[in-house]
Amino acid sequence: MAQEATRAPRGAVERMEHHQVVIYLAAMALGALLGLAAPSAGPGLEHLVNPVLGALLFVTFLQVPAAELLRSLRDGRFLSAALVVNFVVVPVVVAAMFSFLPADRAVRLGVLLVLLCPCVDYVIVFSGLAGGSARRLLAATPLLLVAQMALLPLLLYAFLGSGLADLVEAGPFLEAFVLLVVVPLALAWALQFWAGRRESGRRVSGAASTTMVPLMAATLLVVVASQVPELGGNLTDVAAVVPFYAAFLVVMAFAGKAVARLFRLDVPGGRAVVFSGATRNSLVVLPLALSLPDAYAVAAVVVVTQTLVEVVGMVLCVRAVPRLLPAPSRRHLHR
Structure with a gap:
């Protein structure tokens, strides 16, 4: 009986993992319906x-x-590739599209805020789903966050000139780093320590590990439901930036592949670099955008729009990136 009880939950978990892309799309659709039906629940x-x-x-x-x-912290080649793709290649790609963006400075500020900052949170999950190296991305997370905090004011100054860089504060980045990186990582290490010494710890760790798909679905549902109401009065601005966000994803997928080859990374490392370059820090910069003066209120809507475009793009990338960077064939491995 005990074996059957164990097998049943495991089977349910495997079914969820097998159908996870469908589950994520359904969560986004449900979030959109919830946001439209109950916009007052957004805040x-x-x-x-x-x-x-x-x-x-x-x-x-x-x-x-x-x-x-x-x-993984000693993997200098991967860390260098992640820094190059995010802080050399991405600014060049953004510069190439910058003159084609809407002329409104608030819209441009929103686009720059979100595209110039590499993701440090759910990129790890999506990269792992596509066979990318989650552990190397985890190791790169503090470095990427500190680098973007230091470079964002300089990049904004380069694109928009003086005055706007002073609007950006480090507070939201620091808060996100603590809440989304330091605390979860410390708790995970504590549970690993417990699981290594006690059967009860192993049971808790095993149970927690089965919640990946439901938690990802919950994250997507909450993000979409909370932000959809904000889009209603700004559809013109939304429509204007969507093509740029979609183009950025496509261009950075191929640019990430080129950087991975330049640094001669293995397939898991290469896929992780592709995701790192293509995925942006929308959930962290959103509070920063919301804190801007009223004259720049549309910047937050522009950031939210990138979140929605990116989530759809990430679901597609989970399928597309393994084809862009396929694993070596067995014949090639035996040579």
Whole structure:
């Protein structure tokens, strides 16, 4: 009986993992319906974004042993590739499209805020789903966050001139780093320590590891439901930036592949670099955009729009990136 009870939940987990892309799309659709049906719930749901995202990252960190993560910090080639794709290639791509963006400075500020900052949260999950190296992305997370905090004011000054760089504060970045990286990682390491010494810890760790798909679905539902109401009065601005966000995803997928080849990364490392370059820090910069003066209020809507475009794009990338960077064939491995 005990074996049957264990097998049943495991079977349910495997079915969810097998159908996870459909589950994520359904969660987004449900979130959109909820946001449209109950727009007044948006502000309340917005407060749930960080908790569910933190829980998702806790489960993600839990699956990467602490010792393995620390070893990844010595992977200089991967860390260099991640820095190059995000802080050399991305600004060049953004510069190429910048003159084609709408002339409104608030719209341009929103686009720059979100596209110039690499993702440090759910990129790890999506990269892992596509066979990318989650542990190396985890190791790169603090470095990427510190680099974007230091470089964003300089990049904004280069694109928009003086005056706007002073609007950007480090507070939201620091808060996100603590809540979405430090706390989940510390809790995951504590549970790993417990699981290594007690049967009860192993049971808790095993149970937590089965929640990846439901937590990802919950994250997508909450993000979409909380932000859809904000789009209603700004459809013109939304329509103007969507093609740029879609084009950015496509261009950065191929640019990431080129950087991965330049640094001679293996397939998991290459896929992780592709996701790192294509995925942006929309959930972290959203509070920053919301804190801007009223004259720049549309910047937050522009950031939210990128979130919605990117989530759809990530679901597609989970299928597309393994084809862009396929695993070597067995014949090639035996040569």
